Amino acid sequence: SLYDPKVGFFGESGLVEICLMHPLDVVKTRFQIQRGKTDPTSYKSLGDCFRTIFQREGLLGFYKGIFPPILAETPKRAVKFFTFEQYKKLLGYASLPPGLAFAVAGLGSGLTEAVVVNPFEVVKVSLQANRSAFTEQPSSFVQARQIIKTDGLGLQGLNKGLTATLGRHGVFNMVYFGFYFNVKNILPVSKDPNLEFLRKFGIGLVSGTIASIINIPFDVAKSRIQGPQPVPGEIKYRTCFKTMATTSILVHMGGAVMLLVYEYVYAWLQETFNHKESL
Structure with a gap:
């Protein structure tokens, strides 16, 4: 069958993350596109x-622009996790060290994902930049x-800011997947299921935090290009990290949960489908 239930699950489960985190995403975007203090x-x-x-x-107002990410969620998650697994398999033939293979596979999945999500x-961003009442916006x-x-x-149109989006998703996934799987393989596994869950959650949380901090310049560039154009020189580089560091980290905290869901459910589905095939 062309439909993979594992891919469908990850797309659907991501909707919860969007609904919870979208208000923070709106606030993050507003800070990224606003003008200087004189405004x-x-x-x-x-x-x-x-x-x-x-x-x-x-x-x-906190849910402005929520429909495009909801619409993109299933293909986005499908591309993120499916291509990560495929790139990882391909890199296995290149005899790369496992640690490097995870990072490169993450980079590849991020670049592929960026092409899919950029129009959305x-x-x-154009809807989030609109400060009129929710009922008044298109x-x-x-x-x-x-x-x-x-x-x-x-x-210049529906694919505006593609280069910045490629950097944003490529760098984020490279650090995110690379850090998570490398650290997870180094830290000892706990026999206690609860402690093992906390171990993976902690690694996922740290991975998302580090990736989001490194990712901020690309994220800001993407929003500035896709949103209202700033006056040259009105925003200093340090502004990229002011306040937006907090919101970016909060927005990506859902990633720790998502990666755990991916790991546990993927393992469960693999076991289930392998069992059915053996019958």
Whole structure:
């Protein structure tokens, strides 16, 4: 069969992560695209951003642009994990050290994933940048149609910021998968299931945190390119790491859970399907 139930599961389970983390993603994007301190509409702090969005745009303001990532979730997860496994198998023929193979396979999966998700990211960021009330903004389909009509499907339109997205997903997955599987193989396995779960969760959490911190410049560049264009020189490089470090880490904390889900459920499904095939 062409349908792999394992791939479908990871796509569907990612919807929970989106619903929980999207408000933080909106706040993160707002900070990334806002102008300098001289702009009276700039958010002063994380708390100010949450308060302002709630007061001016309502609770639904935190869910602006949620439909594109929901729509992209199944293909995104499918590409991320499926291509990681395939690249890992291919690299096995190259006689690379296992540690390096994990990182390179992660890089490959991230680059492939970026090509799939970039059009959805362009629509998402343009909707998140809109500060009008949720009921007043266009739908995702109307926004996508407007982008295509105005700028086309190329690198100035629906695929704007592709290079930054390639860097964002490539670097994140390289560090994320590389760190997780290398450290997991080094640290001793616990016989206690609860401690083993905590071991893997801790490694996943640290992996996501390190990957998100290293990834911030690419993430900021992507949002700045895909969102309202800044005035040259108004934002300093250090701004990339101010406040956005916190939100980026929080947004990617779901990744620790997702990687655990991937490991445990993948192992369970493999055992289940192998058992059925042997009958």
